[in-house]
Amino acid sequence: MCNHNNYQMNRPYPSVLLENAVNEFAKLPGVGRKTALRLVLHLLREDISQVDSFTEAVSVLKREVKYCSLCHNISDSEICNLCADTSRDSSVVCVVENIKDVMAIENTVQFKGQYHVLGGIISPIDGIGPSDVEIASLVERVKTKSVKEVILALSATMEGDTTNFYIYRKLEPFNIKVSIIARGVSIGNELEYTDEVTLGRSILNRTPFSESFKINQK
């Protein structure tokens, strides 16, 4: 339809400073050169105090951020709020890939245990092996703390499955319960549009109807 998607390529920017800023924004994931230009021009129109608080927030975060020494979640202190919360059950540890997953699970208000953030997922194709994610510290945690159950809450992808299996094998010697979050038909989804693998799993792992409407409200 129109071919000015790549106009930034053909013509030089009117200013080197502008070009540098656009280049930096365009390095962010999902931000193309056109969006980058739009964001930079927006910041240019803002007050200098607003621009400063933008750059300051990013810079301070990078310099002062801490990771919880227990669960590796992002934190402002040595131990994060979730791990420090004594009302939470420290014997149940939910293994997730990243911080966003902690926030997603916390948002369900269905889980009152603790977390373990792997900081990644085993993916041989991307060169990410077991030692690149926080699996050793999980094993150590199970060995030294009184953990009774580990819940695997990784994405339902091949990499997630690989990581689940690797962790499962590593935790076998400790004789604790290792469970995995249920996979099945998403709430609101129609059966005919659900893929066969998911549907098959949801039949195999069917739950008693009397339990299906229970939600954890304690």
Add this chain to the structure above:
Amino acid sequence: MCNHNNYQMNRPYPSVLLENAVNEFAKLPGVGRKTALRLVLHLLREDISQVDSFTEAVSVLKREVKYCSLCHNISDSEICNLCADTSRDSSVVCVVENIKDVMAIENTVQFKGQYHVLGGIISPIDGIGPSDVEIASLVERVKTKSVKEVILALSATMEGDTTNFYIYRKLEPFNIKVSIIARGVSIGNELEYTDEVTLGRSILNRTPFSESFKINQK
């Protein structure tokens, strides 16, 4: 389908620093809280030198950017490259809304005159009047420099039309040529999907066929 679009609303962020950075990113146009979180977590994974060059580029741009004193385009010097280029025809001035429009027109390689960047468009609904955009300086430029033609190249919106008409009235006393970029069926568009106003204009402003395949190649 899923309702964790707003999970950031319900649950506190694990870190105040993280939350601040997300808030700053979420102020950018078209960036929601979820995207903001993704961008911030990306920067967190980057080297500190990369994060510094990001914040530095934004900060330096805001502090050191200049605007061309003639055309108001963004520039690294007092007069921008386009105005300083003596091979360009300074008697033809193309009026555009913003810097992106200059870049878009430059990319067509069809225009060898100079520009005048209004820095906005008259929009009473947004409280933007004639004095908020660079119209006075355009009139001054026409009055003092030997401008022979002003080309109006604003968006084909109501605000664009209002601004076009305002400028046209302001330039009437100077007895110069005031033209407007052609409006018609976009190249590649099918006739049946073109709106009536555009199609009607394209019939009224039809051009001799022999001129329709000419492009400016000098």
